[in-house]
Amino acid sequence: MTEVTILPDGVHVEARDEETLLRALARAGLRYRVGCKRGGCGICKVQLKVGEVRYERPIAESVLSDDERVEGICLSCRAVPITNIVIELQEGDRLRRVLGFAFPNSTNSTDSTRSTEPPGQAAASPAATKEEKGRV
Secondary structure (H helix, E strand, O other): OEEEEEEOOOEEEEEOOOOOHHHHHHHOOEEOOOOOOOOOOOOOEEEEEEOOEEEOOOOOOOOOOHHHHHHOEEEOOOEEEOOOEEEEOOOOOOOEEOOOOOOOOOOOOOOOOOOOOOOOOOOOOHHHHHHHHHOO
16 A cells, blocks of 8 residues: 655545555545546646656556656546655645545644534534523
8 A cells, every 4th residue: 555645735545556546535535626537638637746656558648748747747547656655736626525534644633624523413512502501
């Protein structure tokens, strides 16, 4: 397994052997803007900041140019990490949680959506707690 860190959020996910970046993020309950999911459109491009990836199939020059490869751009739908990597989403892209999942291994301690209550139970607001105490 390799570790994938996604910037700017600082979220960490594990990619299984032979698993693409996009598949690893989806398995962790995360998604962002993608297109065809098969290497034909280039919408899922990310900046590879640290580490190395490989492609099991050739990628068309019209989708990912040699200049982009040199700059560290990769297609998340086809790129398979071969080392621990750090990627950055394109400007304007953002990670979204798929309902029912949390950000696994997140180092972001300011996530205000995280709850310590059991699933299906919401934390009581301070106002509700005071009202309940007043009722006997």
